Amino acid sequence: MRPDDCWLTTERLALRRMTYDDLDWLATLYSDEEVTRYLGGLKTCDQVEDMLRTRVIDYYDANPGLGMWMTLDRATKAPIGFHLINNIQGETIIQIGYGLAKPAWGRGYATEMASALMRYAFEDLKLPRLAGMASLPNVASQRVLEKIGLERRGERSFPHPAYAAGGPLAWFEREADAWLAER
Numbered sequence: 604m605r606p607d608d609c610w611l612t613t614e615r616l617a618l619r620r621m622t623y624d625d626l627d628w629l630a631t632l633y634s635d636e637e638v639t640r641y642l643g644g645l646k647t648c649d650q651v652e653d654m655l656r657t658r659v660i661d662y663y664d665a666n667p668g669l670g671m672w673m674t675l676d677r678a679t680k681a682p683i684g685f686h687l688i689n690n691i692q693g694e695t696i697i698q699i700g701y702g703l704a705k706p707a708w709g710r711g712y713a714t715e716m717a718s719a720l721m722r723y724a725f726e727d728l729k730l731p732r733l734a735g736m737a738s739l740p741n742v743a744s745q746r747v748l749e750k751i752g753l754e755r756r757g758e759r760s761f762p763h764p765a766y767a768a769g770g771p772l773a774w775f776e777r778e779a780d781a782w783l784a785e786r
């Protein structure tokens with residue numbers, strides 16, 4: 604697959620693999636206080652580069668089918684943010700997640716692509732279940748997780764430093780059989 608190939612599309616959006624050419628765009632995203640408030644806080648360019656190597660680019664080959672992808676506006680091919688299906692750090696549990704640049708908020712984009720990723724995870728990857736988590740005050744993200752068909756199942760905490768500082772997280776899960784039966 605060429606890096607600029609879009610492998611998943613919805614009506615308005617597309618996903619493609621990230622490359623090292625995306626470093627500047629990602630570093631700008633992670634330098635926005637509002638965007639990163641519930642994403643573990645601001646990251647320096649070096650921290651973003653490390654994440655891009657370990658959690659994105661090396662991760663594709665080590666975990667076929669999973670990853671963190673650039674989310675594009677299909678009409679312009681411009682990046683608007685990211686969507687992911689990957690393991691919660693330090694755990695084997697597979698989660699769905701997303702983060703968008705501020706101009707893209709409030710248009711249903713997070714939900715639109717996360718719904719398509721749920722179907723891909725259950726139908727193509729045959730994952731038995733998916734999890735989602737969000738900081739307790741991050742109501743918009745919790746709403747997205749509900750809208751794509753995950754169920755709120757209390758709160759969970761994880762010891763990995765990426766999640767530990769913010770305290771317990773709103774925890775969501777859904778089994779493939781139940782999700783597919785509804786659709």
Ligand SMILES: CC(C)(COP(=O)(O)OP(=O)(O)OC[C@H]1O[C@@H](n2cnc3c(N)ncnc32)[C@H](O)[C@@H]1OP(=O)(O)O)[C@@H](O)C(=O)NCCC(=O)NCCS
Pocket residue numbers: 637638639641642684700701702703704707708709710711712713714715736737738741742743744746747
């Ligand atoms: C969370 C985020 C991805 C949502 O993206 P989005 O494209 O605006 O989300 P959608 O438009 O698909 O849906 C958002 C839903 O939350 C609701 N919402 C938004 N802000 C809200 C708030 N402050 N209180 C209550 N509901 C809120 C919207 O009304 C919408 O629900 P509705 O369709 O029932 O009206 C985006 O705000 C973001 O990137 N935030 C920063 C990164 C982040 O927090 N990522 C998630 C980490 S767990």
